[in-house]
Amino acid sequence: MTTALPPLSAEEARRANQYGSIKADVVDDVSREVANRAARNAASDEADQLDHAAGSLRRHALDEVVGSERAALRSRRIARLSQFIDYAFFLAYALFAIRFFLAMAGARPTAGFVKLIVAITDPLYAPFRNIVESPKLDGGGVVLMPVVIALLAYGVLHLAINRLLRVVVVRKTAI
Secondary structure, three states: OOOOOOOHHHHHHHHHHHHHHHHHHHHHHHHHHHHHHHHOOOOHHHHHHHHHHHHHHHHHHHHHHHHHHHHHHHHHHHHHHHHHHHHHHHHHHHHHHHHHHHHHHOOOOOOHHHHHHHHHHHHHHHHHOOOOOOOEOOOOOEOOHHHHHHHHHHHHHHHHHHHHHHHHHOOOOOO
16 A cells, blocks of 8 residues: 655665765866876966865865765655654554454454454544445444545555655755
């Protein structure tokens, strides 16, 4: 019923490796250029321009690292939130499934466990109560169709929340 978010740690590792590779190439290019210019005894204002360019590249690289760290932290927080949401929905699914099977089995409504499951699921079940008829089975059980409809509705809601979180987490980057 749910689509898991892509493994964030793998994506972060891929981005970190890609960023590290590009950063190393830039640093090598700048170092090579500095060495070439120094070897040719460039004029002092040309050397100043080169120092300025190198400083600018360093500042840009630092800003990029800080931005990447912030994005990784944000991704980890949203992934943790997604795990919590998944857990809450799966718990609700399990409780609804228990309620459904207890009704099909014809469990006594006065039994303690049945009362507990009904009490826990009632707040989530209330909007779907009496939405359609629940057919009775020969053995005294009932097929709670509103529970099936509730499971489908909460499944769609769960999927929508996960998709929204994925939109928030996945950012488009071009390197």
